[in-house]
Amino acid sequence: MRNTFIGRNPSILIFLAVLAVFTIAITFMSEAFGAGVISTSFVKTLGKTLCLALVAVAMDLIWGYAGILSLGHFAFFGLGGYMIGMWLMYERTKEIVAGSMAGNPIPPTEQEIVDGIGTQIFGVVGSSEFPIIWMFADSLFLQLALVVLVPGLLALVFGWLAFRSRVTGVYLSILTQAMTLALSLYLFQNDSGLRGNNGLSGLQNLPGVTASQDFVSIWFFWASALALAVGYIFAAWIVSGKFGSVIRGIRDNEARVRFLGYSVEGYKLFLFTVTAMIAGIAGALYYPQAGIINPAEIAPIASIYLAVWVAIGGRGRLYGAVIGAVFVSLVSTFFTGGQAPDINLGFYTIQWVDWWTILLGLSFVFVTLFAPKGIGGLFDLIADRRHPDRHGADLGPDKGSLQEREATE
């Protein structure tokens, strides 16, 4: 028992149990299957939060374990959303167009329906032609495949270019940020074929489903929980074996791992691509719950927020990423949703809608300075699992378990 995968990672069982209890509890409190204590929109918020937790796990794999601070994973997340959004929007518009044409005296041809869909979808950007990237939009299976393939391919090409020229550290971060910026600027154009800054909308309506949003929201909630569970186990499996040891080694000292004969670039590229795919899946589950996706979602700042969640939750431990994403995004919803009470200082009233971002920014600085292990570090205190005293300041997870003396040599 001790040597099994689960035995070596008892946190997986705890995590899955907590997730299962949470999912069942929410189901029984929802409007669709239970008491109706929590609203459908809040179920959607929770479902979206689980998707964010999944992309945070991916971010933790690439940053917390491999030491690559990618500022591009939210772009992969958005791409996944765009891929599923294309199918949702196409099929949904097809239903509407076919419905409106059914009344015609002469039944419409296939071509007329497609033209009608094109006019409906691309009317806002002054076009009615389907761009070539929509060629698979009528096939759910192919679009689902693209959810994984498009972010994966982009990550593969970009990662191959970046890693082979040995771009590391902050340079890589800036380069990934540039990639994200380029992608979002590209999508902002009207002739990008994805409706420019209008983005794709009406994604909450599942084609061919007549059930109310109460049920659809809980289905997506279940799907998100399942995806998070599978993604978590997969991530834990990746980092638990020899592969995990190698990528941790790359994080701590890339040159040494290379001299030991490992193909550092190959490991990095594999992890970069796989995490991009996970991000794409998370995005494909997130945006049908959000209902709309536009290029602003992909802006570089979103990817930096992703890093913020992981840092606050605690890098280098998977549950830390989940905790960070859930905690920060729910607290954000609380403060920016206008639910937090204003604080009256007498001379000035603090309205949290305005001041929350400042609080978040500053708390981020405090976490970086004073609690580099994040919220996850609290679990160490409970487990009373302390690092051995190695006579030197801890450099934080960035330089792994190295002492300060070793690190600067």
Place this chain on the structure above:
Amino acid sequence: MLKRLVVVVLALVCLGTQIVAQDTQNGDTETGTDLGPMQQVLQANAEIIVESSRRTIQPAIDAVANSGLEAAPFVLGTWQDRDMWQRVSDGLFFKVEKSGSDYELTDFDTGEVLARVTKDDIEQIKPNSGIRGLIATALVTFQLNDPDPAKRREALDSLERNANADLLGPLRDSIETEDNPTIRARKERLEKLITITYGDDPEARIAAIEAMAGDLGVDVRAALNPLVATRTRAFDGEVPESVNVAKILRPGTDDLSREDAYALTDGEPLLTDDALRGVLQANIVDGQVGGIPVAELSDPARRIAAFEALEAAGTVPAAATEADVDAAIATKVFASVYAEPNPDITAAANRALGRIETKVGLNQVLDLGLDALSLASIYFLAAIGLAITFGVMGVINMAHGEFIMMGAYTGYVVQQIIPNHTTSIIVAIPLAFAVTFAAGVAMERLVIRWLYNRPLETLLATFGISIALQQLAKNIFGTQARPLTSPDWLGGAWVLNDVVSISTVRIAIFVLALIFLAVFLFIMKRTRLGLETRAVTQNPGMAGAMGINPGRVNMLTFGLGSGIAGIAGVAIGLYAQVTSEIGQAYIVQSFMTVVVGGVGNIWGTLLGAGLIGSLHKGIEWFNPSNTLAAQTYMIIFIIIFIQFRPRGIIALKGRAAGD
């Protein structure tokens, strides 16, 4: 003066006697002696003036225009404006202005108000638009020869707006007597332009076209382009000699599609999908069309079958088949034809346009170069602070953009307090430096110095500061853009010609960038601080051993980099709107500039800014309508560029490179 008076008096006498003679001949009861000379001229032509017919009015206008009287333009202007009225009692003409319920009569000769009358006493002369056009032509002569240069310029302005063939004569006549060289040049230019469009002598037109061939003015191209405008026409057999053919077109090529060619012939209409559906819809009988059930008509092939059945039954007229189209096209010759019948003129216009295009192209390249230079200096300004904090110290400061924003807002606040724009800019620049220097030092002391060994975490911590500062600016200044007005002496533009121009603000930013470069080089190479900074950057331990306080040096260097960002903020705010997101727009480009140029070398930053600026403008040139695409492709180019020179254009070597 005296001489002119004498001339006028003489002219008056002469005219007076003439008109008296005429009057006595006509047996008119009016006596010319107590009327002004202009009134006499008008009375002599009273009949045709009152008749107001386009065909007969010309002698009256000529009489007024050629009278040589000073009042002539006044009369013509009044007449044109429909303000000339005739008094019923004695038939005299006056300028009439309504004042209250009454009408004031102004005498044309003296310009004095003679009487106030009611509407019943007078009758309006109503020239139609044709007559007003004739009057305007006559007026132009006066305006073009007006002694006041401002009036002459006005006349030219109006000529440029609505030129026509009739104005050519007066314009040509006025060139001879023009003594102001700039106005004369304008007149000559305008004369050529009008000749190109309206001249009736082909030789003169070709000469005018050739004379204007090197001119970059938009109006020249506007005059030439209609000459080479073509339209596609279909001819039976040979194209007639009288037609000025630009090109013979073959149907089915890129120049002319088969459908377009067929549309030019007079065959039966092609059956479009919409028309087919309409025809079928109109012929539904018992749920069937031509024997085919309606439900099957979602198939295009069945639709055609249904139509053919209808056609065979004679229910609908036949539509053109492919064979019909081919046959119809085969009988015709298609050509694009110039509207201008004279081939010499179109050839000359084409040549001139070609020369102009070449010249415009060259000038556009020059203009693009200037644009690129100006953009490069903006990037350089934004990046130079970063070149210190990131390039020299190796600190990733994501809040650098917010320091730029702080500088811009400092400029805005100073302008609210000091209304004089010049003074406020002079005050704002050092103040912005002071504010951002203080902010930079505070940030270095409080946050960054704890993180020197953890660059990735510096990135995240400074990002936290960045979003906090941005939101703080939003809370204080609101989300709308705040203007930072540049002083008047920066408001203009340096215009070389119609194509090449650059605004003065951009020149100022370019100069500022050069000054910063000099200041940076001076501080780094010639001062104690620069020496200590370089020492601490290379080896903090060794520098400490030599008695340098690394903490203090780091603090000052970081403050310097931040302060320069603040000044850059003032400069950028002058030409862009100040918002809380102004820094965001530059942060990624700034990092790119430093990375592409080569970290730790100011010349690299300069080259990086130049490369990115010219690249940006160059890509924009290919697709001018789309700046977003230009940015996208630029970033992709940079990512690829990093592949080949991972350490930038100028890579540090040896010990200076650190790792």
